[in-house]
Amino acid sequence: MRGLSKSQLQFLKKQGIEVSQTFDAKGLKKSEYRPRMKATGKIIAYNVSPCNKAGHTLRTRAGHCAQCNTAHIAFQKRNDKPGIVYIAGTREGKLVKVGYTKGVHIRSESLNRTKYGGFSDWEILYAISCVKAGEIEIKAKSSLKAFSASMVYDHDGKDQKTDEIYRCSFDYIKNNLRQVIGNGKYKVDVLVERKGNNYQFPTAQMKSRRIHKLSKG
Numbered sequence: 001m002r003g004l005s006k007s008q009l010q011f012l013k014k015q016g017i018e019v020s021q022t023f024d025a026k027g028l029k030k031s032e033y034r035p036r037m038k039a040t041g042k043i044i045a046y047n048v049s050p051c052n053k054a055g056h057t058l059r060t061r062a063g064h065c066a067q068c069n070t071a072h073i074a075f076q077k078r079n080d081k082p083g084i085v086y087i088a089g090t091r092e093g094k095l096v097k098v099g100y101t102k103g104v105h106i107r108s109e110s111l112n113r114t115k116y117g118g119f120s121d122w123e124i125l126y127a128i129s130c131v132k133a134g135e136i137e138i139k140a141k142s143s144l145k146a147f148s149a150s151m152v153y154d155h156d157g158k159d160q161k162t163d164e165i166y167r168c169s170f171d172y173i174k175n176n177l178r179q180v181i182g183n184g185k186y187k188v189d190v191l192v193e194r195k196g197n198n199y200q201f202p203t204a205q206m207k208s209r210r211i212h213k214l215s216k217g
Helices: 006-016 032-040 071-079 102-111 133-142 170-181
Strands: 022-024 044-046 058-061 085-091 095-101 123-130 149-155 158-162 188-193 209-212
Touching: 006 058, 022 032, 058 071, 071 133, 085 102, 085 133, 085 170, 095 102, 095 133, 095 170, 102 123, 123 133, 123 170, 133 170
Parallel strands: 022 044, 149 209
Antiparallel strands: 044 058, 085 095, 085 123, 123 188, 149 158
8 A cells, every 4th residue: 555655755744744643545535534534633644536736645634635735734733733712801892802822821911911902901701721722713713703803903013913802792702612612522621710790792793894903002
């Protein structure tokens, strides 16, 4: 059975992927190799059908050509990241944020130090740790698009844009996150859980909009 070629090994090394993170999908359909890869934490499948564009035979777990667009690899790595998913709120901005971090206390400090979104009163209201934290974060954000409020704020003298803050109540986002986690689908540990009574902002669907906020000097 054909293994990885020299050029494929070089490509994987450049992308920071170990051979142990690959999966031999010879003779398997995507519907067959995808669940096996997910169960074993594999990132790249080889011995798959060649891509239409260049005939590459390395694919991500989702079936995308890994070599034509390496962004698919970055997305997959982000999906598999262990860490912490948190919900933060700003009373001044009446906004709630969902994010990923490796340390909830460090992230809380940096949100306020950098005046994330233009505000410096962010509080971590809810936080969970999970080996699939990246996947949970992506799913949670995807389900909250209708409430997205894109912000442009001053960060060290440069405009910085964020698309992970929302105009809705803390309870709404918390319940949404719990639905993503599901009953036993992910093994999570709750690190922070506050009532958040002061963060129950109005929840109403809206089209994503860009909001510019001037620097506070």
